[in-house]
Amino acid sequence: MSEQDAAPEKLWGGRFNAPTDALVEAFTASIDFDRRLFREDIAGSIAHARMLARQRIITQPDCDAIVAGLEAIRADIEAGRFVFRPEREDIHLNIEAALAERIGEAAGRLHTARSRNDQVATDLRLFARAACDEATARLRALRRALLDLADREAETVISGYTHLQRAQPVLLAHHLLAYEAMFARDSERFEQVRQRTNRLPLGAGALAGVTYPIDREWVAQELGFDSVIPNSLDAVSDRDFVVEIHAASALAMAHLSRLSEEVVLWSTAEFGLIQLPDAFATGSSIMPQKKNPDVAEIVRGKSARAIGNLVQSLTLLKGLPLSYNRDLQEDKEPLFDTVDTLLSSLAVTAAMLPALHFGAERGRVMAVGQFALATDVADYLAKRGVPFREAHAAVGALVAKCERDGRRLEELTLDEYRAAHPAFEADVLAIDLDAALRARSATGGTAPEAVAHERASARARLDAEAAS
Ligand code: ARG
Numbered sequence: 120m121s122e123q124d125a126a127p128e129k130l131w132g133g134r135f136n137a138p139t140d141a142l143v144e145a146f147t148a149s150i151d152f153d154r155r156l157f158r159e160d161i162a163g164s165i166a167h168a169r170m171l172a173r174q175r176i177i178t179q180p181d182c183d184a185i186v187a188g189l190e191a192i193r194a195d196i197e198a199g200r201f202v203f204r205p206e207r208e209d210i211h212l213n214i215e216a217a218l219a220e221r222i223g224e225a226a227g228r229l230h231t232a233r234s235r236n237d238q239v240a241t242d243l244r245l246f247a248r249a250a251c252d253e254a255t256a257r258l259r260a261l262r263r264a265l266l267d268l269a270d271r272e273a274e275t276v277i278s279g280y281t282h283l284q285r286a287q288p289v290l291l292a293h294h295l296l297a298y299e300a301m302f303a304r305d306s307e308r309f310e311q312v313r314q315r316t317n318r319l320p321l322g323a324g325a326l327a328g329v330t331y332p333i334d335r336e337w338v339a340q341e342l343g344f345d346s347v348i349p350n351s352l353d354a355v356s357d358r359d360f361v362v363e364i365h366a367a368s369a370l371a372m373a374h375l376s377r378l379s380e381e382v383v384l385w386s387t388a389e390f391g392l393i394q395l396p397d398a399f400a401t402g403s404s405i406m407p408q409k410k411n412p413d414v415a416e417i418v419r420g421k422s423a424r425a426i427g428n429l430v431q432s433l434t435l436l437k438g439l440p441l442s443y444n445r446d447l448q449e450d451k452e453p454l455f456d457t458v459d460t461l462l463s464s465l466a467v468t469a470a471m472l473p474a475l476h477f478g479a480e481r482g483r484v485m486a487v488g489q490f491a492l493a494t495d496v497a498d499y500l501a502k503r504g505v506p507f508r509e510a511h512a513a514v515g516a517l518v519a520k521c522e523r524d525g526r527r528l529e530e531l532t533l534d535e536y537r538a539a540h541p542a543f544e545a546d547v548l549a550i551d552l553d554a555a556l557r558a559r560s561a562t563g564g565t566a567p568e569a570v571a572h573e574r575a576s577a578r579a580r581l582d583a584e585a586a587s
Pocket of ligand 1: 445
């Protein structure tokens with residue numbers, strides 16, 4: 120392309136006399152990243168062309184040539200044979216210009232009753248819809264991995280924590296089910312986001328609607344959209360669905376980062392609760408003994424990206440006047456990045472879980488350490504009519520005494536208990552780890568029976584969701 124005819128050769132070059140500055144061309148081009156939308160762009164164009172023919176806006180032979188040309192271009196892109204040209208700016212113009220080279224004049228009719236503004240919004244919604252579906256599928260796979268691990272480790276006891284101080288014993292399965300609950304909410308969120316994403320912008324034109332007798336409802340059906348976005352200004356400028364995917368992803372990544380942090384903690388010598396599988400650990404280049412939980416660390420680290428991208432998407436929309444503004448081109452890279460980040464993080468975490476090996480003995484030792492049964496001893500008194508506050512004070516005094524003597528609560532004699540409070544009787548000596556777990560049988564508690572029930576109902580919910 121010579122300098123003189125550079126701008127006129129552009130698809131929008133009619134009113135231009137001078138070529139685009141090379142810096143501007145490089146700066147404004149989005150083809151390096153929006154080429155990722157080629158399938159969506161071609162699907163949208165094919166539906167649009169078919170609608171134009173149905174409505175007699177273009178002829179059937181022109182439509183057939185357009186569809187065949189677009190399908191051939193798709194095949195070429197998929198085969199890596201297509202040459203993307205940065206001077207053609209973006210995926211839309213690259214495909215349209217290539218179509219013109221292949222089929223001639225008919226290609227010029229494809230963009231009738233359409234603008235790149237409603238076109239790109241349609242492409243992005245198709246991408247976003249598929250991303251929601253994939254996120255939901257991978258969240259379900261992760262939930263299944265958590266439930267499988269909970270079943271496998273049904274008997275394993277660990278210490279529960281508050282303030283990262285040992286608090287009360289819990290079943291590991293109970294702990295894992297708490298994560299399953301987080302990811303179940305994430306699945307639900309992506310399904311809801313999908314509903315608001317799955318609405319058709321095409322037919323809005325540049326901003327004000329089009330002057331042709333188009334059939335947007337037919338296009339919506341053809342592309343699997345649930346409905347048509349009624350307001351043309353909103354259709355070309357709404358990126359709420361992008362923000363919502365970022366929000367749902369950032370929260371899911373925050374959940375993953377919490378689980379990852381536990382894996383990091385559990386694998387330390389200080390916790391000593393899990394052995395990291397070799398396949399999911401890496402070594403140190405200097406310290407021969409090291410085995411590091413890098414997968415969990417990187418997932419934890421990647422949550423920062425998702426949160427940053429959420430803020431980027433909100434900032435992009437803040438103060439943006441109606442309707443389409445080129446700023447919106449900046450919506451794509453962070454969205455692609457977040458979707459890739461989320462999907463890979465979900466997959467690697469789901470793959471790592473079954474490989475974790477828990478030291479059941481270590482779990483029990485930690486679970487009773489640091490007076491973890493003190494609440495149960497206080498509950499013992501309260502159930503015998505002692506006001507809970509009075510019981511709390513008496514057991515607190517016993518804990519202080521044990522701490523001074525370097526003993527555990529379970530080692531106290533009945534006389535020592537009775538010296539702290541006269542309501543203690545011989546059966547206080549029966550309070551142990553398993554009794555403490557069994558006692559928490561109210562709905563939502565960590566009693567083995569309650570947790571078995573929760574495992575089963577979580578699995579039933581997941582199966583029902585996956586089948587629907
Ligand atoms: N590359 C643009 C984007 O990503 C496509 C729409 C361009 N529209 C326009 N009027 N320049 O938003």
